[in-house]
Amino acid sequence: MWEWSGAAEAYRRAVVALAEQIVLATQHFPLLAGFPSLSLPRGDFVVLLAIALMAASIRVPWRRRVTLALVALGVTVGLQTLAAVASIQIESAQEMQRTHRILVLLPVEFQAVNQAKLTVYYAQLALVFVLFLITSPWLRELGAGGPAARRVGPARVVLGVAFGAALLAGAGIGWGRWRESDARHVAAHAKIGHLFWLKRDDAVAEEQYRNAVAGRSTDAEVYYNLAGIEAQRGRVDESARLLRKCAELGAGPVWQARVARAFDRIGAAQARPALGR
Amino acid sequence: MRGDRGTAKGGRDLDRPTVARFLLLFVVYIVAGGFLLSFPWVEAGLVDPWTRLNAASTASIARLMGIEAQAQATQVLYGPGSLEIVVGCNGVEALLILVSALLAFPAPWARRGIGVLAGTVAILGVNLVRLVNLVVVARFAPAWLDVFHVYVWQVLIVLVAVALFLVWGHYLGGSRPIATPSRSV
Numbered sequence: 136m137w138e139w140s141g142a143a144e145a146y147r148r149a150v151v152a153l154a155e156q157i158v159l160a161t162q163h164f165p166l167l168a169g170f171p172s173l174s175l176p177r178g179d180f181v182v183l184l185a186i187a188l189m190a191a192s193i194r195v196p197w198r199r200r201v202t203l204a205l206v207a208l209g210v211t212v213g214l215q216t217l218a219a220v221a222s223i224q225i226e227s228a229q230e231m232q233r234t235h236r237i238l239v240l241l242p243v244e245f246q247a248v249n250q251a252k253l254t255v256y257y258a259q260l261a262l263v264f265v266l267f268l269i270t271s272p273w274l275r276e277l278g279a280g281g282p283a284a285r286r287v288g289p290a291r292v293v294l295g296v297a298f299g300a301a302l303l304a305g306a307g308i309g310w311g312r313w314r315e316s317d318a319r320h321v322a323a324h325a326k327i328g329h330l331f332w333l334k335r336d337d338a339v340a341e342e343q344y345r346n347a348v349a350g351r352s353t354d355a356e357v358y359y360n361l362a363g364i365e366a367q368r369g370r371v372d373e374s375a376r377l378l379r380k381c382a383e384l385g386a387g388p389v390w391q392a393r394v395a396r397a398f399d400r401i402g403a404a405q406a407r408p409a410l411g412r
Numbered sequence: 413m414r415g416d417r418g419t420a421k422g423g424r425d426l427d428r429p430t431v432a433r434f435l436l437l438f439v440v441y442i443v444a445g446g447f448l449l450s451f452p453w454v455e456a457g458l459v460d461p462w463t464r465l466n467a468a469s470t471a472s473i474a475r476l477m478g479i480e481a482q483a484q485a486t487q488v489l490y491g492p493g494s495l496e497i498v499v500g501c502n503g504v505e506a507l508l509i510l511v512s513a514l515l516a517f518p519a520p521w522a523r524r525g526i527g528v529l530a531g532t533v534a535i536l537g538v539n540l541v542r543l544v545n546l547v548v549v550a551r552f553a554p555a556w557l558d559v560f561h562v563y564v565w566q567v568l569i570v571l572v573a574v575a576l577f578l579v580w581g582h583y584l585g586g587s588r589p590i591a592t593p594s595r596s597v
Contacts, residue, residue: 271578
């Protein structure tokens, strides 16, 4: 019924749409626009199980059954969405590597995302395990009783959550900084900037070039194109500074001639370094 | 249901911190185990040989049942088609769930060890039944393969893990009070 009624497909589309929104809102490189053909890992069996357990657990009061089913559905949708986000990241990274030789995810990031996808799968099975366990009439057989321990106060819970959130935020910031200092990641910013430059999307190209410059890119083209953008805005000094950096990095007579012409065009010939000597 | 609120043997309530500690450790062990399984040397030295053994055993049992089948690395070739045994079909993930639950449960370590050993044999045996069943379904009712593969066996293998956990809890985990005051959270 789940398949034939179209509910499975509707569920898949809902999860993909949710994952799309998350990826589009958070993507580091502005490469993706939509993922209609995304193949999701099959995790909707948990949805069916939650519904079936809700119907079958006749000794559990209705209110508790419905609550359990809703919690299970919420967690499942969350896990499936995470799996979809990871799938999108992996597939798009592989695609960019194959077609443009751009390293969207560093090898360690790729492994981490892949691992996260697997962990989400394990988490789904763990959810099934917990669902079976807490709806089982034989739960008492575990006999894990003992003297009642003191309850954890709300202050400790809040402290724990705050500590966890701070730890996550710190890890996120540290990871971001580490990534932006990696030459391969900086090169990806530069290459993606070039792609958008060629498409005449200067705004996105500039954003990528600025990231590349912040990461001390050694790609002369980055500085050259960014100098052009600055010159268009009338910022001659900044344009000249970028062209001087370009002259440092761009070895060979071709580059020197290009830079010299650029200096002439922006009317800052006096700021030109001693090119061609 | 009374049990769902955690009434233990003898009418004592499962205290929430113990349950929370169990769940937290359960998740930590699953994540750690999953991480361990991702190491190339674990995959090459443990998971891959195990998956190949699964394929070979499945093909052998299928042949005993009169189905033409042979194993090729991690694939089972049967008549018109083949089944690839991948992560998620080799029983390792169900074993990870069960072992994580056993290790997270506040029972004496010797009992946890017995549970892990017995659980390993049982889960891997049941997984073999799953694989043979999937070959039979793929061979004779291929339209149902998706249903059995995704909806029936993924749930069933975890249900087996839950049953093993409860049986273990009845005979070993819960045969005497497990949580002592000093160990309570």
